[in-house]
Amino acid sequence: xxxxxxxxxxxxxxxxxxxxxxxxxxxxxxxxxxxxxxxxxxxxxxxxxxxxxxxxxxxxxxxxxxxxxxxxxxxxxxxxxxxxxxxxxxxxxxxxxxxxxxxxxxxxxxxxxxxxxxxxxxxxxxxxxxxxxxxxxxxxxxxxxxxxxxxxxxxxxxxxxxxxxxxxxxxxxxxxxxxxxxxxxxxxxxxxxxxxxxxxxxxxxxxxxxxxxxxxxxxxxxxxxxxxxxxxxxxxxxxxxxxxxxxxxxxxxxxxxxxxxxxxxxxxxxxxxxxxxxxxxxxxxxxxxxxxxxxxxxxxxxxxxxxxxxxxxxxxxxxxxxxxxxxxxxxxxxxxxxxxxxxxxxxxxxxxxxxxxxxxxxxxxxxxxxxxxxxxxxxxxxxxxxxxxxxxxxxxxxxxxxxxxxxxxxxxxxxxxxx
Amino acid sequence: xxxxxxxxxxxxxxxxxxxxxxxxxxxxxxxxxxxxxxxxxxxxxxxxxxxxxxxxxxxxxxxxxxxxxxxxxxxxxxxxxxxxxxxxxxxxxxxxxxxxxxxxxxxxxxxxxxxxxxxxxxxxxxxxxxxxxxxxxxxxxxxxxxxxxxxxxxxxxxxxxxxxxxxxxxxxxxx
Numbered sequence: 001x002x003x004x005x006x007x008x009x010x011x012x013x014x015x016x017x018x019x020x021x022x023x024x025x026x027x028x029x030x031x032x033x034x035x036x037x038x039x040x041x042x043x044x045x046x047x048x049x050x051x052x053x054x055x056x057x058x059x060x061x062x063x064x065x066x067x068x069x070x071x072x073x074x075x076x077x078x079x080x081x082x083x084x085x086x087x088x089x090x091x092x093x094x095x096x097x098x099x100x101x102x103x104x105x106x107x108x109x110x111x112x113x114x115x116x117x118x119x120x121x122x123x124x125x126x127x128x129x130x131x132x133x134x135x136x137x138x139x140x141x142x143x144x145x146x147x148x149x150x151x152x153x154x155x156x157x158x159x160x161x162x163x164x165x166x167x168x169x170x171x172x173x174x175x176x177x178x179x180x181x182x183x184x185x186x187x188x189x190x191x192x193x194x195x196x197x198x199x200x201x202x203x204x205x206x207x208x209x210x211x212x213x214x215x216x217x218x219x220x221x222x223x224x225x226x227x228x229x230x231x232x233x234x235x236x237x238x239x240x241x242x243x244x245x246x247x248x249x250x251x252x253x254x255x256x257x258x259x260x261x262x263x264x265x266x267x268x269x270x271x272x273x274x275x276x277x278x279x280x281x282x283x284x285x286x287x288x289x290x291x292x293x294x295x296x297x298x299x300x301x302x303x304x305x306x307x308x309x310x311x312x313x314x315x316x317x318x319x320x321x322x323x324x325x326x327x328x329x330x331x332x333x334x335x336x337x338x339x340x341x342x343x344x345x346x347x348x349x350x351x352x353x354x355x356x357x358x359x360x361x362x363x364x365x366x367x368x369x370x371x372x373x374x375x376x377x378x379x380x381x382x383x384x385x386x387x388x389x390x391x392x393x394x395x396x397x398x399x400x401x402x403x404x405x406x407x408x409x410x411x412x413x414x415x416x417x418x419x
Numbered sequence: 420x421x422x423x424x425x426x427x428x429x430x431x432x433x434x435x436x437x438x439x440x441x442x443x444x445x446x447x448x449x450x451x452x453x454x455x456x457x458x459x460x461x462x463x464x465x466x467x468x469x470x471x472x473x474x475x476x477x478x479x480x481x482x483x484x485x486x487x488x489x490x491x492x493x494x495x496x497x498x499x500x501x502x503x504x505x506x507x508x509x510x511x512x513x514x515x516x517x518x519x520x521x522x523x524x525x526x527x528x529x530x531x532x533x534x535x536x537x538x539x540x541x542x543x544x545x546x547x548x549x550x551x552x553x554x555x556x557x558x559x560x561x562x563x564x565x566x567x568x569x570x571x572x573x574x575x576x577x578x579x580x581x582x583x584x585x586x587x588x589x590x591x592x593x594x
Contacts, residue, residue, distance in 0.1 A: 164571075189568075210565065291535070
């Protein structure tokens with residue numbers, strides 16, 4: 001009898017954890033040396049919620065690399081407790097507390113740093129779990145969490161006896177709930193999120209030509225924005241969402257233009273016969289950094305002041321620098337850098353001029369993209385010969401790998417904060 | 420006997436649970452479907468192109484002839500190899516003599532480095548070949564260029580040999 005009960009429980013627990021599909025799996029390969037101990041006590045549950053809320057919170061905090069998570073509350077100062085009550089078929093009351101054992105009012109009592117109650121439907125439980133993780137993260141670290149943000153990337157599937165399949169996908173920051181936006185037998189590249197997170201611009205080679213499309217993330221509708229002869233590439237939204245920087249070679253060689261999104265009017269920004277590409281806006285909207293080989297054979301990063309068009313060189317480290325973008329504080333750029341043979345992701349302090357390499361795996365990486373709280377960088381890299389995504393903390397302290405369960409993933413972009 | 424029935428019940432119960440767990444909330448599913456079809460409605464149904472390399476002229480083949488339509492490049496270079504020029508010129512003659520024929524010249528790179536920068540490098544290669552065509556009697560309206568950068572690799576591997584196969588330009592007849 002006991003064996004049957006245990007067996008059924010075993011089956012149920014397997015089904016429970018597989019009840020949502022993650023295309024990407026998250027593997028923390030290195031965490032912060034001084035990770036903060038925190039207990040996430042499994043929530044008491046009444047009913048059959050389709051998500052294990054406390055497990056999602058525990059994973060979020062653990063995968064940030066900044067917390068050392070345990071299930072029991074002995075010996076830690078920070079404790080997350082909570083309960084879930086199913087009040088009707090698709091309705092759940094979720095309450096949680098972040099307890100600060102250090103601030104005890106008396107023996108056995110703990111003061112609650114956060115105490116909140118929510119009412120959600122079953123399909124909102126995952127989102128709510130990430131929201132709770134954000135609240136806990138911000139309370140303890142003083143920085144806004146990114147657990148409710150999303151990642152866009154290109155999934156590539158090489159199929160036997162069939163053309164290669166390219167999919168532009170969006171998933172939750174922890175790799176769960178992948179949703180395709182575009183499926184194609186022609187390459188897709190360079191996804192770029194609008195500042196409000198509602199649209200993605202990207203390059204598609206459908207119809208055997210490069211075109212820049214803007215697609216609504218919610219309803220999937222899209223429009224073709226640019227399809228001049230030659231290159232239409234590297235779309236980048238301005239911080240106010242009103243303009244798009246892009247690259248066109250209709251003039252003979254690749255130059256950077258800015259398109260006004262309302263009027264579709266184009267303003268040419270660079271005007272020479274070099275390669276100028278990969279524009280990225282400063283957070284104050286007043287300048288662009290971009291990749292150019294104007295200084296020699298290999299590309300470097302330059303910055304152009306959009307008011308007076310003055311151009312200055314930004315990178316001097318190594319022999320190849322490309323695909324730069326600002327961190328949200330505007331004080332650093334993350335960049336693809338080659339020193340001797342390997343392509344690494346690096347971060348350059350614009351004021352101090354100091355440069356730090358974030359990836360040190362000995363394999364090539366590409367396409368760095370900052371988290372909206374500036375704490376992490378997302379990029380493409382190789383693992384076991386396959387294209388996978390990776391994340392590093394901007395101080396180099398945390399390393400995460402996100403391989404796809406099927407196919408290869410590349411060319412990622414971290415969403416802005418989504419409210 | 421009772422054991423068997425209980426096990427069966429547990430299995431049935433679990434399968435029902437599995438089905439319930441696997442289904443996604445109705446609205447989101449149909450939204451995804453709508454999104455997919457909207458996203459794809461610009462694209463023609465048939466994915467097979469008109470005539471590829473293999474059609475009409477046979478396999479991309481014998482060096483120096485009309486049928487050799489893929490040309491390889493050295494690392495970081497977009498100079499056409501001397502021994503590829505006869506083949507390109509053969510295609511130029513053909514196109515000059517058949518003004519209704521159209522081609523796309525593709526440019527490609529190996530996967531090292533930054534993706535969009537590689538698109539620009541690929542364009543140097545497609546341009547090198549397209550320029551030879553246009554300088555040899557081919558009307559510019561017959562030639563279109565696309566650089567795929569490193570987005571359409573010829574080879575899945577990452578050895579020097581694989582990279583060499585990736586660095587190419589290709590003449591692709593459209594009709």
